[in-house]
Amino acid sequence: MAHDKELAARIVDVLSGESVKKIDFYFGAYVGGLHISGAELGKVACLIDKGHIKVFRDPNATDQIAYDASTDELTIRDQPDFTDPEFRSGMVHEAVHALVDMVKASKTRRLANEAAAYLAQALYLWHEIGDVRLRAAVTDQLKSSEARIRGLAGVYKACLALIDRCRTITSRRVVLPWQLYQPLLEALKGPDSLYRLIPWNQTTPADGIKGAPRQCAQASGHGGIGMARSREPGPAGIADSQGSFSSGSSREARPLGIA
Numbered sequence: 001m002a003h004d005k006e007l008a009a010r011i012v013d014v015l016s017g018e019s020v021k022k023i024d025f026y027f028g029a030y031v032g033g034l035h036i037s038g039a040e041l042g043k044v045a046c047l048i049d050k051g052h053i054k055v056f057r058d059p060n061a062t063d064q065i066a067y068d069a070s071t072d073e074l075t076i077r078d079q080p081d082f083t084d085p086e087f088r089s090g091m092v093h094e095a096v097h098a099l100v101d102m103v104k105a106s107k108t109r110r111l112a113n114e115a116a117a118y119l120a121q122a123l124y125l126w127h128e129i130g131d132v133r134l135r136a137a138v139t140d141q142l143k144s145s146e147a148r149i150r151g152l153a154g155v156y157k158a159c160l161a162l163i164d165r166c167r168t169i170t171s172r173r174v175v176l177p178w179q180l181y182q183p184l185l186e187a188l189k190g191p192d193s194l195y196r197l198i199p200w201n202q203t204t205p206a207d208g209i210k211g212a213p214r215q216c217a218q219a220s221g222h223g224g225i226g227m228a229r230s231r232e233p234g235p236a237g238i239a240d241s242q243g244s245f246s247s248g249s250s251r252e253a254r255p256l257g258i259a
Contacts, residue, residue: 001056008048008055010082014091015045019127023120024173036120044095046216052209067094069101069205085128093121106206113204115184122159151192158187
């Protein structure tokens with residue numbers, strides 16, 4: 001498959017938008033914590049624009065939207081609808097995974113990687129469609145008869161609870177100590193969650209973007225993602241440990257149905 005330049009350009013537009021620029025939070029301490037910001041996601045957009053992160057459309061893909069850290073590829077399964085804020089939020093989610101890969105944050109736990117991606121996605125939707133509409137969608141999906149939908153809605157509910165506890169996250173940079181984001185990690189391990197079988201200490205694949213130019217991928221001091229040396233909790237706040245995970249993101253990006 002060839003790199004889809006037209007689709008890549010549309011994704012770059014999403015990652016350069018105002019709602020993405022408003023995202024700015026740390027998971028953990030300033031030194032060594034995961035920092036997700038619009039500026040850093042802009043570097044991912046740069047890599048997509050220059051073709052170092054390749055974009056493909058594959059109707060046979062397992063997930064609607066997925067980033068694969070082993071190949072530096074972003075795959076879209078269906079015909080994309082960029083008018084749908086939920087679809088665009090999926091782009092933001094996968095861009096967070098690409099950002100972790102870009103700066104080689106290989107000690108970051110996979111669950112922390114997912115938690116950061118879902119929080120960025122929820123914040124994007126919060127800015128795009130508003131608090132009331134987002135909460136209504138989550139409430140509705142929590143009543144679904146489908147376990148997958150309930151599980152993902154539970155993750156969004158945890159994101160909204162975190163936003164409630166740290167309201168300034170919607171307007172300026174915040175630091176989230178593990179005590180605050182622990183409930184989000186636990187939601188990812190919930191009985192209906194897609195991620196319930198992932199071990200607490202499994203680390204994420206992040207070997208960098210091959211051939212990435214310095215102007216795109218250079219971490220900018222505290223503005224980059226560190227190696228997550230701060231404690232990221234399991235059931236009892238256990239410290240990071242080395243693990244392995246061979247594939248990229250595995251998720252279905254449309255739990256809410258808010259289009």
